[in-house]
Amino acid sequence: MSRALELAALGPVRGPNPQVGCVLLAPSSGDGVGRGAGTGRADDPRPRRVLGAGYHRGAGTPHAEAAALADARRRGANVRGATAVVTLEPCNHTGRTPPCAVALYDAGVAEVLHAVADPNPAATGGAAWLRGHGVRVEGGLRAPEGESLLRVWLTALRRGTPFVTLKTASSLDGYVAAADGSSRWITGAEARAHAHGIRAQVDAIVVGTGTVVADDPALTARERGVDGVVRLAEHQPLRVAVGRRDVPPTARLRGPGGELVQVRSHDVGEVLAALAGREVRHVLVEGGPVLSTAFLAADAVDELHAYVAPVLLGSGRRVVGDLGVRTVAAARRFRTVEVLRVGDDALTVSRWVR
Template identity: 50%
Template sequence: MASRAEQDAMRRALTIALQGPRGVNPQVGAVLLSPAGDVIAEGWHRGAGTPHAEVDALSKLSPDAARGATAVVTLEPCNHTGRTGPCSEALIAAGVTRVVYATADPGDHSSGGAERLRAAGVDVEAGVEEDEATGLLDSWLTVQRLGRPHVTVKWAQSLDGRSAADDGTSQWITGPAARADVHRRRARADAIVAGTGTVLADDPALTARAQDGSLLPHQPIPVVLGTRAVPASAALRRHPHDFLQYDGDVASGGLPAVLEDLRRRGVQRVFVEGGPAVAAAFLREDLADELLVYVAPVLIGGDRLAVGDIGVTTIEEARRLAVASVIPLGDDLLYVARPTSPPPTPAVRAGRERVGTPSSEGDA
């Protein structure tokens, strides 16, 4: 059972992990505690090729100063040699006698650090502040576990589940606080996905903007699903990044093929914001890791549902979700939800009969 000092140290480790850059490597923080529970050093991972968080913390101590110490780390210490050596070996060599970590390393080559530490007589405890660490590392963990980017599917709807009025008008269902939240979340993504139906109907910019309309520092790469051409006058063509469009040739393997191509391009976080058909396609394929549903206290009625057919024909097939949080945003509510069971692995998916292909609103 983690002590109060170790729990506090883990929360500190999670905070300092954010100082590291987001990229292909995980953001990791480490805090070293003396036998009395006092903080003696801390460190974080500063990017590919630099010392890992544990080694960074150890480097701030004189030789032998870590003997008998406890290392508190947000991710299981690695057990492989890449551009840097195994953190498990560094902790053993430093004389650390206890390691507390938040979440396990699922990597094929990097996992196994906990076993190596235990084999050397180090006391190891896992799962301290695991939920928060998993949230911090969600995109990296998804890439490691499933070989594809982490996918967030977002939509805005009325209280009766509609995304637009019968005449097709849909802008400003939600208020300014909700829209500002969407833009902040867009800025955390590496790519933003919309269908050609949405691009043609709404002419979205697919940028992440501040409330004054200026562009936020980080902009996701715009991705368009569908075969119809994007007009030369489209706002999308003025995006800071060139957009990627996946047509029948690229997407013949379905959405997994699109995500695989994005992963090869270095994309780890995908933000899906492309209309009812696109949202349904990701849900139907079990490719949504997180749902963001913005609900406005308005009634619209009609047939324009916020999500299309997801392949559910009976109530037993209903997709069960765990609501992680409900966030008030002005008069609106944001529901953050996740599937209650992990998505199928690539091997399982390969053996499953396909029930859908990439589509956009209007191209389904």
């Protein structure tokens, strides 16, 4: 399972599909005598030969199980009686690829060990289907690591709405712009580059139309190549403008980058439902303050990336507006995952405590 988890992590973190890894192990040989599917026990000390391995490289490409079966075929390995160790329960769903449960059964796999059950209503049932066809199935193996790897995707699938990361960039006293509206730059170039790296890991970036008009952001994911040149990243997230104001025809949002979508609503639930309908699993909310406040007030923020500059303004535009909080006990409190220095700024990554 360690190897399967490592393989899974090689897949893309973004996109509608989860990161999954799969390793096919030869039947355990007992005392030198071949005898089928092995004990299937995680504490079985005997090393078993790897027949094939693979991982999912994103929507439209083979699932991890199919990749592992193909790998075994390429090696000329016989997978009859093998054990499939896979980080997520094999799917029972014909989508862009056929169901993995059927593929494993058809190949003669005798046993499936998985870490996490598939919460996807369209894909779940693989374990039950396999058991019904005489395959031994055991779930929950190294489940905490599997859950951790798939945190964003599992949250989105279980809840039915995208995982929401809110990014803020403010002065130490909580302002995103000075009294005259100037905001360039409060946080530094390193923080902005760091935030661009996050954009490349999400499916959609959301901003309010007020921000579109005021700041004219491009909302592209840029990255610095090995040649030192900054250019558009290969993956560009969906660009989502939320609000009733029109996106100006000359807006940079209409330039090179991800597809532009406008959601003409201020209702956070409606915005998230629209994005869920597009198979968006991970949304990055980049403000401005009105939109950030709406997401926080709706308890719709799963993770907070707060870049804070060593700057004091004393007045100006606040990073977050009124949340209806009257007393400290009612504050929106997050749990810190990590604190990083990024250039001259501090980045606190924290998660919502439900």
